[in-house]
Amino acid sequence: MKYVDEFRDRDKAAALATEIEKLACSIEGGSTPIHIMEVCGGHTHSIFRYGVEELLPARIELIHGPGCPVCVLPMGRVDDCVAIAEQPNVIFTTFGDAMRVPGSRKSLMQARAEGADVRMVYSPMDALALARAHPDREVVFFGLGFETTMPATALTILQADREAIDNFTVFCNHITIIPTIKAILDSPDVRIDAFLGPGHVSMVIGSAPYDFIARHYRRPLVIAGFEPLDVLQSIWMVLKQIKEGRCEIENQYARVAAAGGNVAALQAIARVYELRPFFEWRGLGSIDHSGVRLRPEYARFDAERRYAIPNARIADPKACQCGEVLKGVLKPWQCKVFGTSCTPQTPAGALMVSSEGACAAYYQYSSAKQRTGARG
Amino acid sequence: MCLGIPGRIVRIDDVDRKLATVDVAGVKRQINIACIVNEAHPVEHCVGAWVLVHVGFAMARIDEREAALTLQILQELGEAQAELEAIASSPGSSP
C-alpha cells in the first residue's frame, strides 16, 4: 500500500482498500478475476496517477475503457480534418487535445506547420467569435467528445443560427456513450463484470439511460467521481452489488451528477443532432448509432455538407495495438511499440496522445515513478 | 476536455444570450450559462454561484467546498494548469 500516502485522506483510502480486499475475498468464485471497466478517460488518468491499481487485491482487474474521445478517433477522421483545414480560406479550429493525433499523412499540428490555418480553441464559442471577427474567412469547428461537450457545440450552433452567421460550420464528430457500452457488452472477446460509469457524461444524460445494463445485461454500474477516493468508493459499491447478487445503477457522484441529468443540455442535444446509422471508432470498428450529426434544419452549419470530405477508412498501422488495449485485452505496456516507437513525444496511436489515454497515463505515471524513486 | 474545472460566476454579461463572466482560479472569461439556469434559478440570480465549466459552458452547479476540492485534485493531477492556460489564451478571456 505504498501509494496511499498520496491520497488526500490517507486513512479513508487505507480503510476503503481494506474493505475492498475483504469484499473481494468474500465473493464466490475463489480467485477468478473480477473485471471492472472504467468507461471514462478521466478515471483512467486518476487511476494511473494515484496508482489505484496497486491498492486493489489481485483479483480485481480494471479495464480501461473507450471513454477518451481523442483516443477513439480513427486515422481517417484526422485525414478528413486535415483535408478541410487545407482548403483555401478556411480557419480550422479544434480543442488542443486533437492537434497531435496522427493521421495517415499528418496530424493537424503538422498541417499547421505546413501552412494550414489551424487554431486551438478552448471553447466552440471561441470558434464562433473567430467567425464573427473574420467575416471574409470560413471558420470550421471540430466538434469532438461525448455527451459532456455535445451540448456546448449544440448551443453554439443555436447561437450562430440566431445571429445568422454564415461563415461558421461544425465538423461534427460527437459520439454517444450508450451504444458504445452496448457494443462492448455484445462483443465476444470482452469479459466485463461491472462498470464505473462516466461522471460528467452522466451529469448530462442522468442515470436512466444505463438501466438496460443492469436489467438486460445483468451488470452493476456505479456512476463515479474523479477523485481517487471516489474511484475507490465506487469500486467498493460495485463489489457490494456483486456480493449481494444485485445489478443496479448506483450513483456515487450525486453531488454533481443529478439522477435526471441536465434538462437544458439534453434539450439542446435533441434539437440540433440526430443519430448517424453508424460511426467508425478506432480499435472498436463501426458501432451502430454511436455518433451524431447535425439535423437537416441546421445543414448550413454542417461542414460535411459544405466541403468534400475524403471519409476514407484507414486501418491503423500494423504495429499499433490500440484496439486490444481499448477493449482491455492487452495492458498498455504489452503493446509491441509501447515506449519504443510510441511515446507521448512521438505517438503512434491515439491512446498515447491524450493524457486521458491509457498508454499516455501509464507512460507518464511509470516514468515519473522511475524518476523520483517511489512516488508517482 | 472532459474533466472540466470549477469557477465562480462574478458577473452577468448578457441576460438574453445567457452569458456570464466566471473566475476560474484567478482567470476570468466569459462562459455560457444556459445549462444551469431555469425557473428556480433565473440568470439574474447566478452571480456568486459555483459551477463546473466545460469548454466554456457551465454544466453543473456545485457547492463551494466541492469546487475547492475539485480544483485541488485537478492541480494534483496536473490537469488544472493545461485547462487554465487554454482558458487564458482563448479570445473569451480577460485579465
Ligand code: SF4
Ligand atoms: S503504445 Fe501506442 S500503438 Fe500501442 S496501444 Fe498504446 S497508443 Fe496504441
